[in-house]
Amino acid sequence: MSREKRLRWLFAVFGILLLFSMLDYFYHRDRIYAGVFVDGLDVGGKKSGEAAELLREKFRREQLAHREISLIFQENEWSASFFELGIAPDIEATITEAHAVGREEYHFLSYLQRISLRGKAVNLMPNFTVDSGLFPLALAEAAEVIRQEPQDATFSLTADRKMVEIIPDKIGRELDLPATLAALEQALENYSEIKSLYLAETPVIAAITAAYLESLNVREPIATFSTTFTAEDANRNHNILLAAKAIDRKLVFSGGQFSFNEVVGKATSQRGYREAPVIVGGELVEGIGGGICQVSSTLYNTILLADLSILERRNHGLAVAYLPPGRDATISYGWIDLRFLNDRNHAVWLRTFVDGNKLTVTFYGKVIPGHEVLILTTDLVSIEAQEEIIMTAELPKGVREQLRRGQSGYRVTVWRVKKMNGKEISREMLSQDSYRSVPYKYRVGTAQ
Secondary structure, eight states: OOHHHHHHHHHHHHHHHHHHHHHHHHHHTTBOOTTEEETTEEOTTOBHHHHHHHHHHHHHHTTGGGOEEEEEETTEEEEEEHHHHTEEEOHHHHHHHHHHTTOSSOTTTTHHHHHHTTTSOEEEOOOEEEOTTHHHHHTHHHHHHHOBOOBOOEEEEOTTSSOEEEEOOBOEEEEOHHHHHHHHHHHGGGGGGOOEEEOOEEEEOOSSOHHHHHHTTOOEEEEEEEEEOOSSOHHHHHHHHHHHHHHTTOEEOTTOEEEHHHHHOOOOGGGTOOEEEEEETTEEEEEETTTHHHHHHHHHHHHHHTTOEEEEOOOOSSOOTTSOTTSOOOOBTTTBOOEEEOOSSSOEEEEEEEETTEEEEEEEEOOOTTEEEEEEEEEEEEEOOOEEEEEEEEEETTOEEEEEOOBOEEEEEEEEEEEETTEEEEEEEEEEEEEOOBOEEEEEEEEO
């Protein structure tokens, strides 16, 4: 055969193959190649729409939406259907995948691969989607059972109140929804075999850990101060207990500020406070919350002994019975506050104790070895109480009746002295306070 004839023959063969390939292409461009199955369903030779309808019919016959899955966590077990879990077959994605079989290369180059499908069929598993809204709802009951809240680490005192201990935190747990969803999606790759699904959990770390509390260096008492109250006024004592409880266990971080009014809040009857004597405008009258100032005053002295900076403090208009002049701190919500700054390099933990008729405020932190703080008063001037006489004919002449007990006034200067290993290192003037005197008040009779 001449070269010219061979070339014509080759071109003829090539043309026939090209024509056949083109006819094959146009015939199969919207058809799935023979030899392709979806979970045993023969979709070969079917157009995409026809194959999709066959697949839908298959799932309807199988009642796929009602298929149950056991959800298992430890000894607990729940049941949910495909529909409840939001599982649905992705028909479009499945048909797209089936249609792509034999089309990995250019049409002409994939011919042998398509021919091999007739002898070695490809069985695909359907694709599924999981509804992101329904899936969590179906697991809501299980999530509640699985959930265990973590427990924060806390400070605790030894029985003698001399050392701070740390009660360790406890790790909690909750349903790991993403991990559970990933396990379900993997199981759906062989959906007909799914019988159960083990729910995943994830640990929940406590917000306050033992390591964090340890880093605060709250270890032992750094300052303590006590005042006493009488048992005669039940309402006043009740208010003292409420206010003391409000500031108990408060933690003031290094560089942090403390406001008595912010922590204790407004003294109202709705919050449980009762009427008791209070000082208003230099007079002793009945008012809601009487006695709270004894808590603020006891706290004030503890602040001074802890060597913390006072940001706001004011003395009473009248001297109080439970503290010497210059050592008290009055408060009035929204007007007068007691505030301090923790300028130590560690946190300070406030504790209040009521033992019988004694109120104690103790600060816990880190002791500075050799450090000592003294509170001194100087220039104390007593202002003697005068007498106020009211003449009245309602009493016989010369009869004297006391209407009000008088009280001396004072002027005083208060100092904070700091020592290190017994040697004075600084002396700070804290305040120069004045207290009004209250005159004795009498009625004197004039009647003959």
